[in-house]
Amino acid sequence: MPVRQGGKYYTQILLDVNRYKLMEEIAEREGIKTTALIRQFAYEGLKRRASAAEYNAAEAADNAA
Numbered sequence: 001m002p003v004r005q006g007g008k009y010y011t012q013i014l015l016d017v018n019r020y021k022l023m024e025e026i027a028e029r030e031g032i033k034t035t036a037l038i039r040q041f042a043y044e045g046l047k048r049r050a051s052a053a054e055y056n057a058a059e060a061a062d063n064a065a
Contacts, residue, residue, distance in 0.1 A: 007065050013038075 002009040015023075020034075027037040047055045 007062075 002011040
């Protein structure tokens, strides 16, 4: 169950070892934290699955907060 942390939710996910290591490598190459890369992946996936109107409304509400 996610926990509120300021204006965000904190949640835990289980990832397979080798794909996580790949994410660590990509994050290091890009000079960002692995958690930032995972967040980017999550938002990109959400943007593909939600309608543009839904995603844009959620993004605007997050940016306004």
